[in-house]
Amino acid sequence: MGGFFTGRTLTGIGRDLRAGRESARGLVTRALESVDKDLNAFVTLDEEGAEAAARWADEELASGVDRGPLHGVPVAVKDIIDVAGLPTGMGSGHYAGHVAEADAACVTMLRNAGAVIVGKTGTQEFAFGGSGDVSVNGAVRNPRDRERMSGGSSSGSAVAVAAGMVPLAIGTDTGGSVRIPSAFCGIAGFKPPHGAIPAGGVFPLSRSLDHVGVLAATAADCRVAYHALTGPAEAVPSLLDGESGGGGRAGSTAYGRVAWIEPPACDPEVERRVRALFPDAPSERIDFAGLRQVFLAIEYSEAYDVHAERVAEAPGRYQPATLARLEEAGRMPGWRLVRALRERDRYAEEIAGLLDRYDLLAMPTMPIPAPRIGATEVGLGSLTALLVSLTSPWNVLGLPALSVPAGTVPVDGGGEMPVGAQLVTRRGAESLLFEAADHLGLGAR
Amino acid sequence: MGGFFTGRTLTGIGRDLRAGRESARGLVTRALESVDKDLNAFVTLDEEGAEAAARWADEELASGVDRGPLHGVPVAVKDIIDVAGLPTGMGSGHYAGHVAEADAACVTMLRNAGAVIVGKTGTQEFAFGGSGDVSVNGAVRNPRDRERMSGGSSSGSAVAVAAGMVPLAIGTDTGGSVRIPSAFCGIAGFKPPHGAIPAGGVFPLSRSLDHVGVLAATAADCRVAYHALTGPAEAVPSLLDGESGGGGRAGSTAYGRVAWIEPPACDPEVERRVRALFPDAPSERIDFAGLRQVFLAIEYSEAYDVHAERVAEAPGRYQPATLARLEEAGRMPGWRLVRALRERDRYAEEIAGLLDRYDLLAMPTMPIPAPRIGATEVGLGSLTALLVSLTSPWNVLGLPALSVPAGTVPVDGGGEMPVGAQLVTRRGAESLLFEAADHLGLGAR
Numbered sequence: 001m002g003g004f005f006t007g008r009t010l011t012g013i014g015r016d017l018r019a020g021r022e023s024a025r026g027l028v029t030r031a032l033e034s035v036d037k038d039l040n041a042f043v044t045l046d047e048e049g050a051e052a053a054a055r056w057a058d059e060e061l062a063s064g065v066d067r068g069p070l071h072g073v074p075v076a077v078k079d080i081i082d083v084a085g086l087p088t089g090m091g092s093g094h095y096a097g098h099v100a101e102a103d104a105a106c107v108t109m110l111r112n113a114g115a116v117i118v119g120k121t122g123t124q125e126f127a128f129g130g131s132g133d134v135s136v137n138g139a140v141r142n143p144r145d146r147e148r149m150s151g152g153s154s155s156g157s158a159v160a161v162a163a164g165m166v167p168l169a170i171g172t173d174t175g176g177s178v179r180i181p182s183a184f185c186g187i188a189g190f191k192p193p194h195g196a197i198p199a200g201g202v203f204p205l206s207r208s209l210d211h212v213g214v215l216a217a218t219a220a221d222c223r224v225a226y227h228a229l230t231g232p233a234e235a236v237p238s239l240l241d242g243e244s245g246g247g248g249r250a251g252s253t254a255y256g257r258v259a260w261i262e263p264p265a266c267d268p269e270v271e272r273r274v275r276a277l278f279p280d281a282p283s284e285r286i287d288f289a290g291l292r293q294v295f296l297a298i299e300y301s302e303a304y305d306v307h308a309e310r311v312a313e314a315p316g317r318y319q320p321a322t323l324a325r326l327e328e329a330g331r332m333p334g335w336r337l338v339r340a341l342r343e344r345d346r347y348a349e350e351i352a353g354l355l356d357r358y359d360l361l362a363m364p365t366m367p368i369p370a371p372r373i374g375a376t377e378v379g380l381g382s383l384t385a386l387l388v389s390l391t392s393p394w395n396v397l398g399l400p401a402l403s404v405p406a407g408t409v410p411v412d413g414g415g416e417m418p419v420g421a422q423l424v425t426r427r428g429a430e431s432l433l434f435e436a437a438d439h440l441g442l443g444a445r
Numbered sequence: 446m447g448g449f450f451t452g453r454t455l456t457g458i459g460r461d462l463r464a465g466r467e468s469a470r471g472l473v474t475r476a477l478e479s480v481d482k483d484l485n486a487f488v489t490l491d492e493e494g495a496e497a498a499a500r501w502a503d504e505e506l507a508s509g510v511d512r513g514p515l516h517g518v519p520v521a522v523k524d525i526i527d528v529a530g531l532p533t534g535m536g537s538g539h540y541a542g543h544v545a546e547a548d549a550a551c552v553t554m555l556r557n558a559g560a561v562i563v564g565k566t567g568t569q570e571f572a573f574g575g576s577g578d579v580s581v582n583g584a585v586r587n588p589r590d591r592e593r594m595s596g597g598s599s600s601g602s603a604v605a606v607a608a609g610m611v612p613l614a615i616g617t618d619t620g621g622s623v624r625i626p627s628a629f630c631g632i633a634g635f636k637p638p639h640g641a642i643p644a645g646g647v648f649p650l651s652r653s654l655d656h657v658g659v660l661a662a663t664a665a666d667c668r669v670a671y672h673a674l675t676g677p678a679e680a681v682p683s684l685l686d687g688e689s690g691g692g693g694r695a696g697s698t699a700y701g702r703v704a705w706i707e708p709p710a711c712d713p714e715v716e717r718r719v720r721a722l723f724p725d726a727p728s729e730r731i732d733f734a735g736l737r738q739v740f741l742a743i744e745y746s747e748a749y750d751v752h753a754e755r756v757a758e759a760p761g762r763y764q765p766a767t768l769a770r771l772e773e774a775g776r777m778p779g780w781r782l783v784r785a786l787r788e789r790d791r792y793a794e795e796i797a798g799l800l801d802r803y804d805l806l807a808m809p810t811m812p813i814p815a816p817r818i819g820a821t822e823v824g825l826g827s828l829t830a831l832l833v834s835l836t837s838p839w840n841v842l843g844l845p846a847l848s849v850p851a852g853t854v855p856v857d858g859g860g861e862m863p864v865g866a867q868l869v870t871r872r873g874a875e876s877l878l879f880e881a882a883d884h885l886g887l888g889a890r
Contacts, residue, residue: 300779300780301778301779301783303780304778305780305784305787329780330780331778332778332779332780333746333776333779334742334745334746334779334781334782335745335746335747335749335750335753335774335777337779337782337783338782339753342750
């Protein structure tokens, strides 16, 4: 905790840059100085590239070229996303020494927005898992308690932000991989609607579930970054006026109608903490168990398609936990996938009905605070299943989902660990998520 | 052989009906008299319903209402297709006593066209297999040699036509199930492009591969029936003039440019017989082995989705051969399906390229003549694989495919059995198939 960027917002950084109180080169230096190697957030630092990009950003600003709120801002990129000339290691022995030839689409978007890429952040091996401690590079550590998991798979991206090394990082989210480490580390993470940020140049885990997302200290900074990358949000039909946000109706708030989605299995302290944010929201239930089956059938089938030859030819280059999960994935029957794709359509209709009645669905991001590194079971059951239990439905349905820090809960052995509140809405209405976070006082530090 | 309709065309029947030389009621009587129970083509005869429909057809014609070429024509319907008030038995112990409540979409189309449904024809159990001898109703027998397979799964539909019991029958084709028994029995069978005849009310085998098709003695009669059901064919851009059908180019004929597709494994007599029809067609190869993998991944995954609960709860109600194949289908991995769906797109592009250069692809329908009932292996290998080897690629790609009788070949133990020539073209260009059959002298008896 306590890197240079702790407590700073993108807006504040932008103001300082434009007022000449900071330079992009200075920010790169601060970012590099803030890197705490013990946390293992970065696998590659690109001092030279970052300095060149920062120099260019400074020159542009000086000459009146202003690329907007990410101009000159140091950004970290998850190590399954290609940055031309840098290694893309995938957290795996399979990609030792592999150097990317071209930028991923989202990296091109970052550069066009003037962002300065300082390095690549540690990922769960091939992004296949949410714990953050399975990688050829070793565990990424939680800045709040270094013996605890960072969460994953965008582990290093979350930790780099949480520890103030950078104000913004890019990650990917197939079942929760942006939101899980955001919640565990006490920052904000946003998974946009499917395809909103293109996935070209990102190593696939499960193509139809993969999303590129953003991680920042606050929801407000996630919004700034998201809009900087994708253009201004489309006008959301005045959901905050009249019928949608109006008074009297169940769950109506100043920021829209909110439903509380009951988590199927949740640490009571976590549930109490997040539920307290939405005291008047009526409870609704969704079929988490059924959605989980749909998620697994799609993720496993698509993931094994990507890895089949590697598993056959060089299984020993995987971390044992990754190999075991891939082997399980390879046994997912095709008929389960056929059924899952049909079920997905049915669930999409069902949730669309819920989102006709409510503007926002609220629930914890994670049913538990960050466990200790290496854990595979916790009181509530198998960690693998728990990690994505509340996040993966929104990948199946491709809906925008935001995790915001919602305080802390006491944990075994003393101390407190962060809790995340997750907000979900209709595709195209993602501005509502950020407005709600603002109203809840969760949008800023 | 030698039922009433042997040697009669739909056009001839229609002329006789309109000239008053025949009545629809008379045709129903002839059809019922022509049923040879030993062939096992029909599982249900609907004397009463057929007579009522025929009476109505006669009354309409007498009063000047003419529904076109199928008006008053006796038709047989495969027993996986619902006809309201009649049993739909699926050839399975699972559907004993099951009576359909409503007509399938294609049956509605038949009735709207004035056709008279005389009964339901025997099918391979749940249409899952091409031999025609696996059904709770026993083997359907080949009229040319009753010890030989009819082929399947539209076994009874092919035999009812081949033996002159009806001039037209409806079947379904997921991997060849219209064309296989048509070729084995010496009649014509047409699988339209995917979706051209709607599959509502047809028990699914593999939804994305299932096609409804027509079986008749000749290609000309298939064309009459197909157009009567789906409306007049769309204008085909003059493929028979100018560039497409013009002289000089490789494979050009009076009916378009033809490529000979080399069968991967084929009885030499069958290949010689069919190849002789296209002496100037250049040889082309397609990846039959790869297309077979795509076919199996899709068919198996989708079929087991349909049957999973039945296999779990009442496996003993299946024929043993069906159960064994379903169990194999249930083990098809999901990643193979993911890969197959991607490969299908690639093959579709590849074959579209071939169909830019040629108007028609010609090959045998079946690589072998009809084997003896009960056979599971023949000289060329496993029968299950051979039966769909040349037909199933056109289900994967959804392209129109016509099988026409192309003479006979000598078979072991003496005698001759029919051979089918298969023609494939672009979607929307199906008229070309019928024109080619005409030019080849294969369109009529």
